[in-house]
Amino acid sequence: MAARLGDIVARLGGELHGDADLMVEQVAPLDSAGPAHISFLSNPKYRPALATSTAGVVIVPPKDGEGLERTHIRVRNPYLYFARVAQLLNPDSRPAAGVDPMASVHPGARIHPTAHVAAGAVVGEGADIGAEVVVGAGSVVGEGVRIGAGSRLHARVVIYPHCVVGERCILHSGAVIGADGFGFAREGDGSWVKIPQIGRVLIGNDVEIGANTTVDRGALEDTVIEDGVKLDNLIQIAHNVRIGEHTAMAACSGVAGSTTIGKRCMIGGSANIMGHIDIVDDVVVSAVSFATKSIPEAGVYTGSVPSMEHREWTRNYSRLRHLDSMADRIKALEQQLATLQGNKED
């Protein structure tokens, strides 16, 4: 879906320099964009690519626009502007309203007339599917689940009974919302007695949840994902966790039970967050790092161990087992040296 450049700028703002009548068809990276494409410069290291790019129009920071002869838009945050242009040129294609004859909808479910329920989907008793919601092929919506207006479940999402999904959420295939938390009491013989998980999962508005990510229902109270949270693929959110507004978590990360994460945090890929801790707002946990205790101050926290050539690793990491004795030996050396020096000064 093409758009006139002048209309884009009228809608999204920015300072247009050049041909307002250019028809923009698609977004593209600088190095492969053609005359009907719009591209952007955000990282200064791509300036050489800007010089050679054949993009019809580029989005640049004001200082990079100075003296630039080609058609461009000057904005403070080119990447954000680019995201908005990309949304404009690639509107979500939603299927037509209605329930597919090969879906199974309980007569006691409420489906808004503008919603779409695809083939193979199953919607349970008392479920409430809001306006313009899409329930994808093979998705299963449990009893009493509420899904707010404009949300989209891609194919094969499962929402267990009584969970709540807000408005304009996107849930990707294989996501499982509201499975039982991992809660057991131990018998004297080591066997386990299951603790019924009677809480729910409450998901706010504008949340995106990635493919095959799991968010467990609470044990006694609810697991809560606040507005604007973005979860990537294959993430585990355990029972009773609360994740604050606009926090983003990259793939394969996990949060153990009863932990609270603040607003606007960024959790790197494969990061692990211990259970029963509190992390304040605006914390970054780096990729492949393990947050083992509460983090009371905003900042960046890291604990990953980089890989190296195998022989080098063998040499160095074998010492990890001897760090304690190395520390003791340094201390002993310091004392002996102090004695020696003391003697010398005598």
Added chain:
Amino acid sequence: MAARLGDIVARLGGELHGDADLMVEQVAPLDSAGPAHISFLSNPKYRPALATSTAGVVIVPPKDGEGLERTHIRVRNPYLYFARVAQLLNPDSRPAAGVDPMASVHPGARIHPTAHVAAGAVVGEGADIGAEVVVGAGSVVGEGVRIGAGSRLHARVVIYPHCVVGERCILHSGAVIGADGFGFAREGDGSWVKIPQIGRVLIGNDVEIGANTTVDRGALEDTVIEDGVKLDNLIQIAHNVRIGEHTAMAACSGVAGSTTIGKRCMIGGSANIMGHIDIVDDVVVSAVSFATKSIPEAGVYTGSVPSMEHREWTRNYSRLRHLDSMADRIKALEQQLATLQGNKED
């Protein structure tokens, strides 16, 4: 579903102090429980919460019950007792027996008349579905699979052909049982030749398997999950693994091929277990730790690296590459110092 307190104690034991006619409606944590709730004190650090809690009844260890004026039950293991009360008040709601008209059941499958097969489920030839089993919406049960009495497959579980699930098991959504193990032989040119995975997965009784967890079928022999094992979400169990009775594994952990884990082990979240090793009974592998070799003795094993403030990490972890030379320098210092001291003593 409410229960009279006296009836609860008659059924589960414990020493009741207070009003046997109290109607208990639900379990709740100390800080949010009301007069119709039952709560428990297990960890002494919650004693202050006990004092202020408005719970109708609390479960406490005998010594905390002494002198306690409120209605309470004294038992040795309050958390275990709480689990049993929670089960009593929250019985599993199983759908009515029968095969949904939108399920697809092969005429050569045996479905017990008390079992339920939900909409969108697919059951293959020769499958044997036991008494009171629930096959959830969209679940796929392969040819020749046997599922024991009372087991429940939540929505969208897959069991590949010829695997066996015991009695009273719970499999959560997205679990995949019996996909091919990762077995290939390498050609001279680096390409891979698939080794057919002809083993099965055998799952014992009272096993729980979490959402999106995968248990691969054996290469030549079977992958075995013994009775009472509890697996959390997003866990990988590779081919030919055996996991002993009552072992519990937390989310995102993984076990590589042909490893044996003993009984009553506890494997922490995101822990990794190397392939082809043996771990004895009663071993704990801590969260985010990597068990790289056989563990012949019960105990706790750990190898995680905690995260820290990013600058501190940069300072310290950069030294990891130099651990070997640090050790060498300490040794050199010790020798030089010995020489110096020797000289001095001369």
Added chain:
Amino acid sequence: MAARLGDIVARLGGELHGDADLMVEQVAPLDSAGPAHISFLSNPKYRPALATSTAGVVIVPPKDGEGLERTHIRVRNPYLYFARVAQLLNPDSRPAAGVDPMASVHPGARIHPTAHVAAGAVVGEGADIGAEVVVGAGSVVGEGVRIGAGSRLHARVVIYPHCVVGERCILHSGAVIGADGFGFAREGDGSWVKIPQIGRVLIGNDVEIGANTTVDRGALEDTVIEDGVKLDNLIQIAHNVRIGEHTAMAACSGVAGSTTIGKRCMIGGSANIMGHIDIVDDVVVSAVSFATKSIPEAGVYTGSVPSMEHREWTRNYSRLRHLDSMADRIKALEQQLATLQGNKED
């Protein structure tokens, strides 16, 4: 399905010693093989098992065959030969051609007459399903998806619109191909603006993808999985990644966005690969290791930290925080000692 030993050797090569008329029924490991089984010796440590094995025939390297009295086949690579015998004895059982009446196929999809679409599967408009393809129960094939001849989707695979799967691929249950990459621009208030992911996933020929593995579609260009790549379970491949021919990745590993991995690499279980890096051909990243930067040379790269007895870990790992000061103290000791020695020499 049994085969005459002479026929096996006629077909697969190798030097047969012994009874060509032996009927071989199945492959089995040395220690459990019976007279109708074929087994193999690859690792010299199993030579004692060879001596006691009751296998009808064994595959051995030439030097182990010398003087061996029992029926055997001599080949250079017994494991590879074993793989081929196993394939011969265990041919893939594909369901009969045709679309199950409980599948939902868009009238605008092309299904080859020799393909099978199982119950509960959903195939979208414009999808193109090749010869002898199997679309498993409950699988969802999006609009415009192309699947090449001979490929098999097991139950409950999802392929998002417009992705391409080559020939003879195997996709296991729960795999999600083409979900949106994790791409957002950040607003000033910390909220996120979604960047439409308009690339596709292109999967070559002879690729195997494990259960619950996710491969995200590209942001602007395509995510590419080249011919012969083997991905185990629960792997995350982020947007714009390219994985070279015949590279194999073990379970729970992950590759962050825009990274390129070369041909014939082997990525160990739970390994993590940073985004925006390049890894050349023939690189091995060990299990549970984190490749944090580009790897310009073939070789083995490792960074895992082995677990140890918990008290030992406590003693040693607490020192990690003090590595920097330990290094400083060693340097100070060296300087002081040099001073002392200098003084002495004066």
